[in-house]
Amino acid sequence: MALTDLCRYPIVQAPMAGGASGAALAAAVSEAGGLGFLAAGYKTADGMYQEIKQVRGLTGRPFGVNLFMPQDPATDPAAIEVYRQQLAGEATWYETPLGEADSGGDDNYEAKLAILREDPVPVVSFTFGCPDRTVLDAFAKIGTYTIVTVTTPEEAAIAHRAGADAVCVQGVEAGGHQGTYRDDPQSGGAGLGLLTLIALVRDAVPLPIVAAGGLMCGAQIAAVLAAGADAAQLGTAFLTCPESGASPVHKQALTDPLFVRTELTRAFSGRPARGLVNRFMREHGPYAPAAYPQVHQLTLGLRKAAAEAGDPQGMALWAGQGHRLARELPAARLVEVLAAELDDAAAQLTATLRNLRNLRSAS
Incomplete structure (x- = not known):
């Protein structure tokens, strides 16, 4: 099975953990000719299975x-305790206790693998690392197509050696968590832009590429396809769809002129993630330790309380760099619009190339 056999259009809906991409959104995108994705991150194994059944019904x-790879729990407890003390004022303000930053970081990974092997789905992708060959070979034997998220050519080489069918190449422009294999606190949030990364990965491995990072319209999809990608993955573009499970406050913030830029931050989860710059990020981002998922667990109640209070200044407003281009359209209609824009961009490129050839011939 080829990547292009999975959907009519080269449009993939990003798996956005935390409730945004559930069964309704994934099914609507797939029905419209794209490739919809469920985010199994932060869910129980049974919760994931129930959503799979819902998609199949739609x-x-x-x-x-999409699965999160287990994370190394080795973190400095003292750093987490210092951050807990810093967040005490937030707990008072939102009248909710801070969460318990336990060391569990496997996200029910093995239980989810067991379900997906026993009752296969068409595609499984992985974020925050690469499974070993035994896992990917097991999926290959049951006909499941596997995609591994990468942020460097080196990570792409690891995925290739492990037997992945494709790689999701994530540029630094992408909203939400960066899918790096190793969370290096010394990196300073540095990362490669999507077009450069596509070229480097294309040169490094012979795998199909799904391009992700700040993509919001058909012309951008055409650009990454021209750069060597086989499909484009969009997350923020689908956040404002009615089928999205994102909170109304989050959806409104994406196009609110109050939020003018995005940054990578550890403030909410302890891992670099791109979101709209708000008060919480400005006040706590510089001091958040590299401690995922402990910081995620610590701030979970605060984020929920802020959402319930309708306060975007205390929420994790994950968003890619192109967030201001978000359109409030039903998911199926958005897929149709993106496909039409892609066709227009392709036609324009063909006309431009024809004109260039004519100019050369005339000279």
Whole structure:
């Protein structure tokens, strides 16, 4: 099975953990000709299975499930305790206790693998690392297509050696968590832009590429396809769809002129993630330790309380760099619009190339 066999259009809906990309959104995108994805991150194994059943009840087309790789729990407890003390004022303000930053970081990984092997889905993708060959070979034997998120050519080489069918190349422009294999506190949030990364990965491995990072319209999809990608993955573009499970406050903030830029921050989860710059990020981002998922667990109640209070200044407003281009359209309609824009961009490129050839011939 080829990547292009999975959907009519080269449009993949990003798996956005935390409730944004559930069954309704994934099914709507797949039904419209894209490739919808469920985000299994932060869910129980049974919770993931129930959502899979919901998608199957809504569409017969291919869809995917994304898993978080288990994380190394080795973190300085003292650094977490210092951050807990810094957040005490937030707990008082939102009248909610801080969460318990336990060391569990496997996200029910093995239980989810067992379900997906026993009752296969068309596609499984992985973030925050690469499974070993035994895992990917097991999926290959049951006909499940596997995609591994990468942020460098080196990570792409690891995925290739492990037997991945494709790589999701994530540029630094992407909203939400960066899918780096190793969270290096010394990196300073540095990362490669998507077009450069596509070229480097294309040169490093012979795998199909799904391009992700700040993509919001059909012309951008055409650009990454021209750069060597086989499909484009969009997350923020689908956040404002009615099928999205993102909170109304989050959806409104994406196009609110109050939020003019995005940054990478550890403030909410302890891992670099791109979101709209708000008060919480400015006040706590510089001091947040590299401690995922402990910081995520610590701030979970605060973020929920802020959302319930309708306060965007205390929420994790994950968003890619192109967030101001978000359109409030039903998911199926957005896929149709993106596909039409892609066709227009391709036609324009063909006309431009024809004109260039004519100019050369005339000279």
